[in-house]
Amino acid sequence: MARNEALYEAVLKGKRKDVAVLVQEDIDANVNVESILMDSMVPAMSEIGDRFSRNEAYVPEMLIAARAMQAGLDLLDPLLQEAGHEPIGKVAIGTVKGDLHDIGKNLVAMMLKGAGFEVMDLGVDCDVDKYKEAVEGGAQVILLSALLTTTMPYMKEVVSSLSGCGAKILIGGAPVTQDYANEIGADGYSDDANTAVKATKDALGIAA
C-alpha cells in the first residue's frame, strides 16, 4: 500500500485534528487499517525521531507528533484488534522507586508506541514488584528511567531481581551512562527517546 502523504505530514507536523480526520477518511474508504498505521503513521514517527537525532527537530515537535499519532491510534486500535494485527513487541516502561520525574519517560513511551510497540506505562515510583508484574503480563522489554543520582542505584536492584526472567532490561535518564548499564548488567542503554526506540528494537532483534 502507498503512503498517505497528507496523513504522514499531519503526524509529522503534530496536527492532531487533521490526523483524526484523515484516518477516519481512510477507514471510511476501507483502506487496510494495518497499512494506515504501518505505511503512513509509523514512518512519520520514525522520521521525526531521526530529525531529532540530527538536531533538526526538538522535544516539543516530537511530543506533538506523538500526540497526533495517538489521535489516529485511538480510531485505529479497535479495528486493528479486529483485524488480528499484532504489535511489533510488548514493552513496559516506568520511572524507578523514589523518583517522580516522568517527562523523559513519557516521551520514550510515546515514541515506542509511535514505532508500533504495545507499551505498558507503569508510571513513576515503580518498585521491583511492579516491573515483575509487567514481565508476568508479557512485557518482552522493561525500560527503567531515573532523573536523579539518588534514585539511579535502584536500577541495580531491579536488574538483579529480574535476572533470568526472560525480559530484556534497558535503562536511561539524565545521570545514566553506558558504563553504568554495563556495571549493573542491564541489556542496554540509550540517552534519548529516539535511540531508546532503536535500542528496544535491537534488544528484540527487530530490524530498524
Next chain:
Amino acid sequence: MKFKLISCEIFFREMEFLLEQSPHQIDVEFLQKGLHDIPTEEMLKRIQAQVDAASEQNYDTIILGYALCNNGLVGLKARNTKLILTRAHDCITLFFGSRQKYQDYFNAHPGTYFKTTGWIERDYVSEELKPLSIPNQMGMDQTYEELVEQYGEDNAEFLWEELCDTKKNYSQITFIEMGVEPDDRFETLSKQEAVERHWTYEKTAGNLTLIRRLLNGDWDNEDFLTVAPGSEVAASHNENIVKSVPSAGQA
C-alpha cells in the same frame, strides 16, 4: 593552613557565616548556581577552570562547595593540589548535615521541593548561560504564550502539561532552616509558594555540621572524598556516592 574554597553560590549565606569561624585562611570563589542547568560537561569545564587556576597558587588544599551534582563533578581533576569533596548526591545533604538524614527525609517525603535562602535568592540562570541551559534547549522554559505562538492553542496546552510543568508530581515544599536567615522572609516566601501550588508545607531544621567540617579541615573518609593530585572524581554508584580514580591522560 591556606585553603581555596570553590563553591556553588547556593551555599552563600551558610559559607559566609561559617568562614568567619574557620581556623584556616580561606580564599573563596563562588560560582553560579546556574551551572547546574547546563550540560554536565559544560559545568565540569567551568569548575575545572577554577580548580586549575587555584592550582597555580600556593594552597594546601582546594575544597569544593559541591556534591556529585547529577554527575556534574565527575571527571574533575586534581592537578598539583588535592581536592576535598563532600560525599553527597546534592546540596540538600549538606543542608541536612548528613546523607543518611537526607535519605530518610527523601524516603519519607517523596515529591518534596526543598527551599533554603540560596534556593530562593540564587535559583536562576544568567543570560550568559541561558543559551546552554538544558531546559532552554529542550523547550521547557517557554511561557504558555510562547508555546501558543509556536505550536497553536491545542498543542500548547498539551506541551505545557507534558513538558513545561516540571513540578507536576511534587506535592510539598520543605523549608530547611539553617540558622543563617536574617529574618523570616525566606520562610514566608516558601510558605506562600506552597499555598499557591496547593502543596503541603513543612519547616525542618537544617544542620551546619558538614559544611562546618568542610571549612574547618575536619575531613574523615566517611563523609569526605580526598582527590589526590593525578586523580579525578568519579561516581561510585553505592553509598559512598563518590570515589577517586586515576586521571586518564595526565602526566
